[in-house]
Amino acid sequence: MAIVINLDVMLARRKMRSNELAQLIGITEQNLSILKTGKARAIRLSTLEAICRHLKCQPGDLFEYVEDSAGKNPD
Amino acid sequence: MDATRRVQVLSRNLRIVFTAVFILIPIIQVVFWLSFNGLPKDMIPKDLPVAVQQNLPMSARLMALSVSFITSGVAMACIYFLIRLFGLYEKAEIFTEGSVKCLRSLGSLIIWLFAAGIVQQPLMSIALTLHNPPGQRIIRLGLSSDDITILLIGIVVVLIAWVMEEGRKLQEEQRLTV
Numbered sequence: 001m002a003i004v005i006n007l008d009v010m011l012a013r014r015k016m017r018s019n020e021l022a023q024l025i026g027i028t029e030q031n032l033s034i035l036k037t038g039k040a041r042a043i044r045l046s047t048l049e050a051i052c053r054h055l056k057c058q059p060g061d062l063f064e065y066v067e068d069s070a071g072k073n074p075d
Numbered sequence: 076m077d078a079t080r081r082v083q084v085l086s087r088n089l090r091i092v093f094t095a096v097f098i099l100i101p102i103i104q105v106v107f108w109l110s111f112n113g114l115p116k117d118m119i120p121k122d123l124p125v126a127v128q129q130n131l132p133m134s135a136r137l138m139a140l141s142v143s144f145i146t147s148g149v150a151m152a153c154i155y156f157l158i159r160l161f162g163l164y165e166k167a168e169i170f171t172e173g174s175v176k177c178l179r180s181l182g183s184l185i186i187w188l189f190a191a192g193i194v195q196q197p198l199m200s201i202a203l204t205l206h207n208p209p210g211q212r213i214i215r216l217g218l219s220s221d222d223i224t225i226l227l228i229g230i231v232v233v234l235i236a237w238v239m240e241e242g243r244k245l246q247e248e249q250r251l252t253v
Contacts (some may be wrong), residue, residue: 031253041251 004064007036010055025050079167086164093161097154104147108140124200124215131203138202145195149188156181170239170246178236185229192222 011021022032027047034040048059055062076084107114112129119129131139160177168174193216200215 027253034251035253039251040253041248043253047253 002065002067003038004066005035005038005040006062006064007032007051010057010061014055014057016055021051021054024054079169082169083165083167086161090158090161090165093154093158097151097158100147100151100154101144104140104143108136108143111136111139122221123203124196124217125203125213127203132206135203135206138205139199142195142198142202145198146188146191149184149191153181153184153188156184170242172243175236175239175243178232178239182229182231182233182236185225185232187229189222189226189229192225193218 011018018032018036019029022029025047035043048062051057051062052059111119111131114129116129119127156177160174160181163169163171163174163177197214197216200213204212
């Protein structure tokens with residue numbers, strides 16, 4: 001997918017674990033994993049708002065557009 | 076009871092019913108034709124392609140039994156896919172690839188059932204009259220409203236399969252929406 005999600009990078013910067021963030025924003029770890037691994041087809045604005053609030057970041061910090069599909073979300 | 080639970084409960088019951096039907100069809104066919112001559116008159120179907128007396132030789136009955144499996148076989152295949160479909164619905168797998176494939180196969184088989192019915196009629200008339208003296212053997216070919224109904228049902232089921240495929244895509248979209 002052309003949109004790369006840098007959620008792992010933000011989690012590392014805020015020294016937070018995936019399961020902690022999932023619990024804080026009210027989604028399952030499985031759903032968060034779908035987002036982290038780039039399999040998500042869409043994200044609700046309410047989820048995006050919750051992620052930004054808890055990671056204290058901007059939406060632009062989380063998403064990156066790459067021209068070719070080789071740019072995958074690093075683990 | 077929520078909607079999904081209702082689907083699961085009804086699907087379980089239907090799966091059991093159709094499993095029984097699947098087993099009974101060949102048994103009833105065999106018993107019917109082998110004991111044809113001894114059956115009460117009102118048990119003889121009125122939609123046999125030719126009117127027959129109940130003194131058919133064993134060869135005619137065996138031929139009729141074989142021919143009857145043309146439509147029965149396709150009908151059993153339809154019921155097999157219905158059993159599979161209800162099995163999936165029982166597990167709440169409604170808008171999944173498996174259930175859509177079952178529905179598509181079912182629709183195609185119902186259309187084949189229409190074709191099988193067209194083919195069976197002349198063969199059945201031959202099977203039931205071949206033992207008659209020359210001049211009294213009949214080949215009957217026809218198309219009835221029942222045949223057209225089966226064809227239309229098959230087409231409708233295929234259309235429903237296409238709609239369910241769109242539903243599957245929507246559900247997958249929703250599943251991958253965080």
